[in-house]
Amino acid sequence: MSDGVTLTAQPSLFAGPRANPDGFWAAIMLAFLTTAGLFYVNIMPAIVSGLVDGMGASPDRAGYVGAANMYGSAVGALAAVFAASRLPWRKAAFVALVLLVGIDGISALQTSVTPLIAIRACHGLVGGFLIGVGFTVIARTASPDRSFGMLLVVQYGLGGLGLRFLPGLVQTGGTAVLFEALTAFSLVTLVMLPFLAPYPPRPKAIEGEAAAPGVPKLPAFLALLAVFLFQGGNMAVMAYVIELGRAKGLELGWISNALSEANWIAILGAVAVYAVGARFGRMKPLMIGLAVTLVGMGLFYRSDVAAFFYAANVVTGLTWAFLIPYLLGQCAAFDTHGQMAALSGFFSKMGLASGPMIAALVVGGSAHYEPILHLAIVALVLCAVAAFLPARLLDRAAASRQGTES
Structure with a gap:
């Protein structure tokens, strides 16, 4: 899986030890590298709530900030897909991380x-491109699936920590705490960068290999x-989930704890993907998973009951982590050249951006x-x-291929 950036291997000036390129520690560092560009997504409820509390922003204005960040990310990812120049990936990642640190620092100064x-739209542009770099390097490992699995673990694990502590810290330290946390994440990733192996490009396909058949347009578009x-549907709710709970009378500290625990439990959804795999095809897991997601969304209507609010976050978190690999994998399955995989990343980011944007327009300045x-x-x-x-x-x-092989 790749975001389409053509990147060259680039040794760094660092002469110290390097992690095994296909080992456990490398998978963690690659997960940090990719997550650095989108960590704000994992703590989006804390950012929206923090802007409401720390800056006195209306709910819709706070949502526009998150949407701008993600629309910028979509544009950055699209730029990565169509990047024509060959870039040394380590230098590209270094520059992007330094820019992210600077933009987050500027964000922390705003009142x-x-x-x-x-400012956050600019952050998204850089972050989206960094995601492209991270995906491309992960695709060069011996087992990209394991690295993507670690990516989900890091995102949900650290996202849970952020949702547990950041809303409370904003109460005492102001909105700057949110962007200081993002700055710290990028700085930690910068420290890890020299310890990664060069990851040269994999050999090209064998000359004369038959071209892949054309992508069926309607099914591919539907995917x-x-x-x-x-x-879009999931992110619209996630962006405002803290405010939803507070509007229903739940206490902020309890909400933060509930969201963090739900994030950690959601890791099991990603693990389940590997347990189930393609054993039952794609349609059954997708349809069953989406039906369960709808049940979870329905539970949010009774957020005035703490147990229902907690269960809604757990259910939707589990199904989100379970279903998105199937949906992205479905897109990639239509095209062996990787263009559909890259486009699915772009559509994913557009959905993540459009959900909060539409939600902000619907909420307006109200608390409904x-x-x-x-x-x-819907x-x-x-x-x-x-x-x-x-x-x-x-x-x-x-099924047809299996029948032919047998």
């Missing part, structure tokens, strides 16, 4: 939401649309969050409709 919208709808739940459920139902055809087509093709 108004208005300039933050533009991409399913990714967009799934990410049920309309967001209505929209999220998006997930449409996602199931869109995913059905490509999943059935791929399952039939897989």
Whole structure:
């Protein structure tokens, strides 16, 4: 899986020990490298809530900041897909991380939401490109699946820590705490960078190998649309989940603890992907998982009951971690050249950006969050409709291949 950036191996000036390129510690460092570009997504509820509390921003304005960050990321990822020049990946990652540190530092100095919208859009541009670098390097490992699995573990694990502690810290330290946390993450990643192996490009395909068949346009588009709808529906709720709980009378400290625990439990969803794999095809896991997600979304309507709010976050967290690998893998399965995988990343980021943006427009300056739940459920139902055809087509093709081989 690659975001399409053509990157060259580049030894660093650091002459110390390097991690085994396909070992455990390398997988962790590569997970940090990729997560540094999008860690704000994992703590988005804390950012939205922190802007409301720390800057006195209205809920819709706070949502616009998060959406600007993610729209910038989508543009940065798209730029990475179509990057024409050959870049030394280590230098590209170093420059991107330094820029992220600087932008987060500038963000921490702001006292108004208005300039933050533009500043965070710039952060997204750089972060989106860094994600492309990270995905490309991960694709050069012997087992990319393991590295992507570690990526999910790092995102959910550290995202849980952020959601547990950051909302409370904003109460005492102000909004700057949010961006200082992001700065710290990028600095830690910079320290790890020299210990990564060079990761040269893998050999090209054998000359004369038959070209891959054309990508079927309608199923491929529906697969991409399913990714967009799934990410948009989930992120619309996630961005405002803290405010939803508070509006229903739940206490901030309890909400933070609940969200962090739900993030850690969600790691099991990613583990389940490897346990189930393609054993039951794609359609059954997708349809069952989306049905369970709808149940989780329904539980949010009773967020005035703490147990329901907790269960809603656990269920939707588990299914999010379980379903997104299937949805992205479904896109990649239509194209052996990697363009669909890259486009699925772009559609994913557009969904992550559009969810909070549409939610912000719906909420306005009010504190009524049920309309967001209505929209999220509609998006997930449409996602199931869109995913059905490509999943059935791929399952039939897989069954046909198995029948031919036997």
